[in-house]
Structures are given as C-alpha cells and as structure tokens.
Amino acid sequence: MGRCEENRSTRSISGSKASGKKNASSYTQTNKEETNRDRMKKYLTDKVGGALKSLSYDGITKLTFEKPKDETHGDITTNIAMLLAKSVKKNPRVVAQEIIGKLEVDPKYVSKVEIAGPGFINFRFTDEFYTAQIGNILKHAESFGKINIGNGKKTQVEYVSANPTGPLSVGHGRQAAVGDTIANLLEWTGHDVTREYYYNNAGRQMRMLAESTYARYRQLFDSSYIFPEDGYQGDYICKIADDLKKDRGDSIVAMPSEEALTICKEFAEQELFGAIKKVLARMGVVHDVFFNEDSLYKSGKIEEVITEFRNKGLAYDQDGAVWLKTSALGLDQDRVIVKSTGEPTYRLPDIAYHREKFRRGFELIVDVFGADHIATIPDVLAGVKALGYDPEKVKVVIHQFVTLMRDGEQVKMSKRLANFVTLDELIDEVGSDAVRFFFLMRSTSSHLEFDLNLAKEQSEKNPVYYLQYAHARIASILRFAEEQGTFNMADISTGIDYSLLKGPTEIALTKLLLDFPETIESCAMHFEPHRLTTYLQDIAAAFHRFYHEHRIVIPELDIAKARLVLCLAAKTVLANGCAILGITAPERM
C-alpha cells in the first residue's frame, strides 16, 4: 500500500465523528441477537414453534415474524396460518385458531394474542416488556445502536473521487454526504472501514487545467494572450494564476512551455486539492486514503492486467487498439482498453484499481458514484470477475442528480459556462448540518431537489431544525431538572420504576427508541442512509408528542425520574443518530 498517500490524521472536524477509532473489537456492546425485535422473535419462534409441533404442522413452511405497518395490529405478527392454509386444506383463520389453542405464552411478556384480517396472528407485548429495556439504552449510551454484524470485516468505501480540476460541485456534496454516512453506518455495524478517494492527476483533463492556468497567468502580464478554446472558464483559474504570480513573480513567463506547464499543473493541482479537502472537512468528511491512478502505471499494475487478459484469451488487437472481450463475459459488446494512440481508456485503470482493492484485502467494497457513471460499472465488474475475484463483494451505490431550487425556481448550472454553485458556496449559504441532512434525506436512487429557502429557514419548517430542536429541548429539560434537584445525572441507573411509564405517548416513544439498533442494521445492510433521517424525524415527533402530553419535572419524584430517564434515552438516540448522519446535536440553539 506504499503507493497510497496515507492520511490518517485526526478526524476532529465539527465533532461529528462518534470516534476516530476503528477498532472492531470495541463492538462488543450490543450483539445482534440482543436487539429488541430479535428478542421478541426468538421468544415467539420458540412458543409458536411448539404449538406447530403439537399440531404436526411443523416443517411445512418457514415461520417468520414481522412488524405490522399499522400499530393497531399489535407489535409483531406472523402470517404462518395463511401460509399453512393451503397445504392443510383449511381456512387460514381456523388454522390460526388451532395454533393459538396450543400456545402458551407468559403474560408478563405477551399481553394479547389475536387473529385478525385474513388470518394474521398478532401479538402485543406488555408495556413493561418495553420500558424495562430503557435502562439498556442508557447503559450503552453513546454506543447504543452499535451492532456487531460485520465482525471487523475489512471494508472500503470509495466516494467523491473527483479529479482536481476545479472546485467540488453540489453533486459531489451529495456523494460526500452519502458515502461518508454509509461509512459511518458500516462502522456502527462492526466493519473495519477505510474511506478512500481515487483520483487521476495525469491525462487530458489535467493538461487542460495546466494550459488554462498558464494562459490566465500569462494574461496577467499581457491581456492579449489567448485562452485555450476548451479551457476551464471558471474564475477559480484566475485566482490560481494570481496566486502563482504572487508565489513566483514573472519567472514562468520566459520558461520553455513544457516546463512552465508542469509548474502550472502542479501548482493548480495543489491549490485545488487543498480546496477540495478543505470543503470536505467543512462537511465533516475526511478520507483515510487518497489513491492516485498514476501509481498503477508506475508499479506496472496496468501492464499486468493487460497481460493477464491476453493470457486468458480475453484481450486482442484490432485496428491498432487493444480490446477486452467483454462479449465473452456476458456483456453486449467488446470494449477498447488501450487506444490506438497507446493510451488506456478509463476502463483499464478502473479494473486494475478494483483488483488492487481485492489484493489489499477488502472483503466488502462499496463504490459510491454519480448517475453519470452507471455505464462504466458492468465493464469493471466483468473485468474483476475475469481476473478471478468475486464481483458480489463490490456494492455500487448510484446516486441521482441534485437540483437546487431558490424561490421556487430551479437554479441553472453549467460547469462549462462556470456558473455553477460550488459546494463551498452552498455550505456558506445554508450551513454544514443542513447540507448534509438535505443530501441524506432522499433515497439515493431518487433525484434530489434541494430547496435553498427551506434549508436556510430557522423554523419548524426545516426538518434539520425540527430534529435538532428536539435534542436541544431535552437538554434544556435535563438542565432544568438538575437545577430543581429533581434529577441527578450521576445516579440514573438505579431505583427507576419503569412501570410508571404507561401513557400511550410514553410507550410509543419507548418502542421507537428500541428500534434504533435494527434501523442502523437495515440502513447499513442496504446502504440506505435516508432511512435513518426518516427514523430520526419520527423519534423527534414522538418525543414532542410525549412532551406535550406529560409534564416531566413534577413533585412526584418516582414518575419524574422515570420520565427523565426516558428523556435521556431519547436524547441518546437522537445524538447517536446525528453522529452517524454527521450533523451536530446541539445542547442549546
């Protein structure tokens, strides 16, 4: 890995990281088997399984439980009777009745079993079953929600990966937020995550950057100097040229052009990469590894791949170019991997890079790309497979485009005309929390409409504030309770009578809080950060409802304490969720 530029510097940006440590062995707090729903399933699988056995219905079909959509249908449900109905030739409701007849459940856990609809068996658990677990949330505190399902699996998440030819756009911003949050989710589920940025500082784009910079530099001395036709038009090039002049005076003007261009390229690259890292850091995004495509050439990895394809009979020469027989790998047509000019196409280094990912020992590889890169993926996966690696280990997350809206109108952007909004400007305008949250709010497969007015709005309309407000409000209540002497943060773990929590809003909030670990699991396994944003909105809403129904700091100390502990649990989940999303959870606002 010596070819990679390591960057394991401290990640202390905006306090958004729960921890800079990525030691898999620290994920011992919550085992998967211990999540609330798993516990319920395990219990019921045992009980219902027993009933099926005594009816000789076992082994016919798989017994599963799921969470009903509608809360009035109980806490957990099974469709087993409907699945059995056909093979035992009975009405599903009759089958359900038979099962219930043989069922023996502990009333301490299960308060209600009923047949509903076409033949669902619904179970309701007791309030105490839930509230008794609040202590568990407090015990794990900032680790509540961590689930060790990755077992330290070596995982790489590649995202952003923009070449240093200009400032990052809002599209890159979405990718940064999505990639970084997926990385966070994978860490929370026990994966050993490396955050990586792949770039190319050779090639045509960079040559154009050099020429553009050089031209702007020359124009500082002679305004009639001609700017290249396809050059980068943006003002940022002028600024780089300006800085170059400050740094080197007029010393480059007289140089031979090759030498001058090299200097311009390196200067511009350094300046742009600095700016890219800086703006990413503003969003709390810090990569561990910056992998330079050029290193693949220098170390001969590119040649190696070509040779191997040739040896396998998967590469051939035609019209002066080298072709990859992708048609033999299940794709519609063959593709060029080395142009007749001798230059490789992007496919070749991409394949070589992915092979390196495998060679470096990654067992799970997540690529986050923009929708415009969709077409390249099948080639790379086919290439990887041909080289003997399992393409199933590569998960590609494609995100669709971002549209900025201002005052109900779409903000027109064009990179070529250089009138696009940069990520930096976006953060300047609405702040890092809103940027991250808005980018994460939607499913990656959907286009994202970013409403600038809404993101700036400091009111209940703004979903970020709604969430953060809930956290700040709880913090305020806890402060108040401590001032009143009702509550002592130091000894909250003992002497709480959770059975005093029995209002509908108290129970609803409790249940939702206990869903946190499985929400994390689901988000991580499907690489879908947006579901966490929806979940946290629900938590905030459930808290506000609870708050409005019950006064918390009251003279009845037992009840006050139980409610305060519920508040603290809600605060914990909100804070942990925000940490994963990479947004702040303010104590005051």
Added chain:
RNA sequence: GCGCCCGUAGCUCAGCUGGAUAGAGCGACAGCCUCCGGAGCUGUAGGCCAGGCGUUCGAAUCGCCUCGGGCGCACCA
C-alpha cells in the same frame, strides 16, 4: 435504437425482504401557551399509488408492455 433511475396528496418525498382501512413534511383551513424551550402540539380537507396485462390467498411493492421525465450509451473520464 439500447441500458439504468424515477413516476404515490396541490408541492417535495417516505413506504424495509409482497401483507390487513396508503403515510410524513410543506402549503390550505380550524384550534392549543397561569406550568419543564410555541423552533412545539392537535384536528380538517386532499390519492383509480402514470396506465394496462400477468404471478398469488394478497401487489404501490414482483414480471412483461405502453406512456411520460432524468441520466448514460466513444479508441472522453
């Protein structure tokens, strides 16, 4: 022409491996502060889930087709 994504309330979008009367926010309308943060809460109105056919006990969800919108389809990355 081919591939991928999307089409759900006036607007922006959820809806996890198919499940029971389709959800949220905004917008509209009507309410709620002697009391811990009203940046909050409650209620009303609003939908043939683009359309069609199929799979099944059961479809917004799966399959095929059509229509709309986006993004790609190079010896550019």
